[in-house]
Amino acid sequence: MRSAGPASTVVRGGPYPVVGLDLGGTKIAAALVAPGGRVEARFSCPTPAAEGPDAVLDALAHAVAAVQDGSTAGAVGVAAAGVVDPETGVVRSATRTLAGWSGTRLAARLAARTGLPVACDNDVRAAAGAESAAAGADRGSLLYLSVGTGVGGAVVADGHMVRGRAGIAGHLGHLPSPEAAGLPCSCGARGHLEAIASGPGIAALYARLAGVAPPPALEAVARLAEEGDQHAAEAIAHGAAAAGRALGGLANALGPDRVVVGGGVTATGDRYWVPLRAAFAAELIEPLRSSQTSHALVPRPPRAGRDAPVLGAAALTTTVPLHAPHTGGAR
Known part of the structure; x- marks a missing residue:
């Protein structure tokens, strides 16, 4: 029905x-x-x-x-x-x-x-609601990105979940992304972040770089990267950087107290987190980017971990x- x-x-x-x-x-x-x-x-x-x-x-x-x-x-x-x-x-x-x-x-x-x-x-x-609640009295504002089979997100402003018109607020996977230019998104449009930053998006990029078909699962791409495959490492880094860049721009617009990134793709470890954080930091304006102040933002994993x-x-x-x-x- x-x-x-x-x-x-x-x-x-x-x-x-x-x-x-x-x-x-x-x-x-x-x-x-x-x-x-x-x-x-x-x-x-x-x-x-x-x-x-x-x-x-x-x-x-x-x-x-x-x-x-x-x-x-x-x-x-x-x-x-x-x-x-x-x-x-x-x-x-x-x-x-x-x-x-x-x-x-x-x-x-x-x-x-x-x-x-x-x-x-x-x-x-x-997930963002649970993350915000875990912060207790310090919950403040939160920008939450989840990267898995798809790319989703949420915004918590001053402790309150932002749902927006028709409940659409937080669908960060459908932000335009330069790295995804021309690529088809699961929503039917082209050039959205999900097309390059999701698990399938990263796997598809690896397949294009390596000239293989069909694309393997993300887990296989991660294993290849660990074994020294440069195409696999590049695909993961490219998807991570696209996510970091989008998050950095949103942080400039929203000024959150915290930025959290969860989802299965983050399990690829430092190969993912290092380029994501670098791209995020490169987008920030002062005072969000200054490491000398308490306002410096760094994307972190959820406090509740896999749960x-x-x-x-x-x-x-x-x-x-x-x-x-x-x-x-x-x-």
Whole structure:
């Protein structure tokens, strides 16, 4: 079912163990999270991205059941790709990374499958919310970039998440990027950051440089770089520099207190972080660039590490509306 349909009933969350789901274009990660934020169990499975919304929703429901493993959760929080409306629980728009995902009644249909109330929001916004909360009284303003199968982002201004018109705020992967000039983006346009900085974008660049087809997985490119393959090293550095350059320009515009970069691509290590930070610093204006002041900005990984996306998803159950399960016709 692609149409938005009526919004499901909205209820409010409470202090109980919840399941956090991070839905990416490649993988679904699930965690059972205690009220204090402790991860009690983890589960992951591939995302059936090309098989349509029903297959994705079935995989999400399977992950909810698997991660509980006899425990009882009180709610589910889903951090999902696309422009997600937390109030209605509907995916308003999405790129081609998840086939047919735009228009999916995510909250209502997953609640029907699991029998649990469901909260949802954009995946990177959820992770950024958890990152901002972890800063406590010092949360301030945050610019958050996530680089994986796609490129997403979020902006927190003075402790408040910026959602923007139609919930579009934070889609940093669709900024114009000189490094991506002419390259097709998953949104249908050309020349966007995601086309060169995402995992598939870096892998595609390696394939063009090395003259191979089809492009390998990013993990294979990273291994080749470690083995001394200059094309692989160049592809990773080029994608990282494109991301750093875009972030530096945004930092000049927004003046954030912190800049955080997460996502699977950052696991390539210093080969990624060094060119990203260099390109970021080269774009900054004073006083943001001065290493002699407390205002100097340096992109850093999330404080919550690999659990940031699922913890952010779990936190949605207490920060945005929960949509109660209904019977009949929700599949």
